[in-house]
Structure formats: structure tokens, C-alpha cells
Amino acid sequence: MxxxxxxxxxxxxxxxxxxxxxxxxxxxxxxxxxxxxxxxxxxxxxxxxxxxxxxxxxxxxxxAQYIGEFNNGIAEITVNGRDGCINRQGEFLVLPQYDMINAINLSGTIVVKIDGKMGVVDKQGNFLIKPIYKSLSTFSEGLAAAINEQGKCGFIDEKGNTVIDFKFKQNSFFSEGLAEASLDGEKFGFIDRSGEFVIEPKYYQVFEFKEGLAAFRLKTGGKWGYIDKCGNIVIKNKYQSVGNFSDGIAVFENKDSSGYIDRNGKVMLKNVFSTTDEFKNGLGCVTYEGEWGYVNREGEWVYKPRNFDLW
The missing domain is CATH 2.40.10.480 (Thrombin, subunit H)
Known part of the structure; x- marks a missing residue:
């Protein structure tokens, strides 16, 4: 195998x-x-x-009209416009009865949407958290970002208990101990599990932390860079678009072409590609003139697009 x-x-x-x-x-x-x-x-x-x-x-x-990737032995499917879940034997765990399967959690619980509201069910389809939220993220590090009836954002645990008060205008799930949050929906920073800002909300947009770095951009200039968990700029904001770090490498885009940079901002693979995907299991997927290819961490071709002749 x-x-x-x-x-x-x-x-x-x-x-x-x-x-x-x-x-x-x-x-x-x-x-x-x-x-x-x-x-x-x-x-x-x-x-x-x-x-x-x-x-x-x-x-x-x-x-089915749609079948998703398996996650912890569970996969989302869509039948007749309704979402459900199957196991690795192809048996229904959760019958297709929901508006949407929003997330499959590491614990095996499932975030679902029904009648416009989100809650959490177990593998038998029993509600563990009633569908009372306007939005509910995947559970990450034991918490999920939630939006209540009043449109305020906070965090709950897998029993439905409020852990961080609903006081934010926008928020996202925890990653590496920190979560993106905003009090006004315009300036974003990062909070810890106490709900306090450890990186002040001054950014126009941020991504979650991955491998100790988070992408950011300011409203003025609009270019992307990376900060560490102390809020220090590690890679200057000079990119048109970026992705999260994976295997020590991140996607970047300038002049509508994509490439890869390392944790120091050094270009590992020039931005000559139509698209680039984050590295997984040591390889990064790229496309060039409609053809797919894969490169390794050294920038060497493992599988080369047929039309590529730049090196």
C-alpha cells in the first residue's frame, strides 16, 4: 500500500x-x-x-451529488440537496437531512446547519449542542468560534458552554493557541484563550497562525507579509497574495503569478505559475498553462508540467 x-x-x-x-x-x-x-x-x-x-x-x-474527503473516518455527502455523513464502509452515520455539514471535528462530532441555524450532533445524529447559532466553526483546540442571535461573536466548548464572551464583531477558530478577532469588524488582532488581545487589533486582514507565523496586511498599501506571535514583522508586507506556511514553505503571488517562499522570505520557486498549492507531505502542487506539476522543498521537479520549459 x-x-x-x-x-x-x-x-x-x-x-x-x-x-x-x-x-x-x-x-x-x-x-x-x-x-x-x-x-x-x-x-x-x-x-x-x-x-x-x-x-x-x-x-x-x-x-450522490457531492462526496467529500474523509476526515477521522467520516465524510460529508449531499443527496437531493441535503447533507449527511457516511463512514468508511459507505454506511450512513447521519442521514442527509441538513442544510449543510459545516465541519467534522477531531472528536467525531459534526457541526450542522438546519433551518438556518447551526449546532453540533454526534455520529448518531443526536444533538449535543442545539442549533441556536447563526454561525459555528470547526472545534479547534477545544473551542469553536460562534455567532449568537444578536450577531455577536464568542467561543464555546464542545458541551456548548460559553468560554469567551460574545463581545466581538468578527472572530475565527483557534490555531497554535491564538485566534483572530475584531471588536469593530475593521481592525483585526489575536486573542488568547482568556479572550484578551495579545496582538493588538490594527490589521486590515489576518490569517490564522501556522508554524509560528501569521499572514497580515494593512489597509494602507494592501500588501501581505507575516508576523510572529509577538506581533513582530518577520517577512515584510510586499506580496499581492500569500498562503499559510506548511512544511516551512508558503505560497506567494505577485503580478498575478505564484511561487514559493521560505520562513525568511527567500524565494524558493519563482512566481511563474498560474497557481500554487501549499506543501503537503513534502511536495507542492503547481499549475502552468493548464498543466499540473509537483516540486519538492529544494525546488526540484518531481513531476513536471508538459508545457513547462523555463528550467
């Missing part, structure tokens, strides 16, 4: 390669997504949706 396979697209068909760039599953699917929990969701040429294993065996075949 392969530990990890990577999605490729050739002539509008999807297949998979290994980490050496060798094609393991020939491009044959009209649509596909990456492997998760050992299974990949695919759409065959005859419009059958299901999940394949690493040997390209269809282990789950299901009649």
Missing part, C-alpha cells in the same frame, strides 16, 4: 502519482480529490461517484 499519492490532471482527466513522480493510477477520472484516511473521492467517466483505495479499487460507490 502506498503511504501517499498525489493528484494529477492530464487532458482533463485525473489520476495519481507517487512521491517520485511515477504514475500509479493513470488519469481516468472526470473529477477526483486527494486521498484522506486512505480513500479518494472520484467521479468516473460514466458519472458514478465513489471512493477508491490506493490500488484503484472502488470500495464505496454512492449515488
Amino acid at each position: 502506498k503511504e501517499c499519492l498525489y493528484l494529477i490532471k492530464i487532458d482533463n482527466l485525473y489520476g495519481f502519482i507517487d512521491n517520485k513522480g511515477e504514475i500509479i493510477i493513470e488519469p481516468q477520472y472526470k473529477n477526483a480529490r486527494n486521498y484522506s484516511d486512505g480513500l479518494a473521492p472520484v467521479l468516473t467517466r460514466d458519472n458514478q461517484r465513489g471512493y477508491i483505495d490506493f490500488e484503484n479499487k472502488m470500495v464505496i460507490s454512492i449515488n
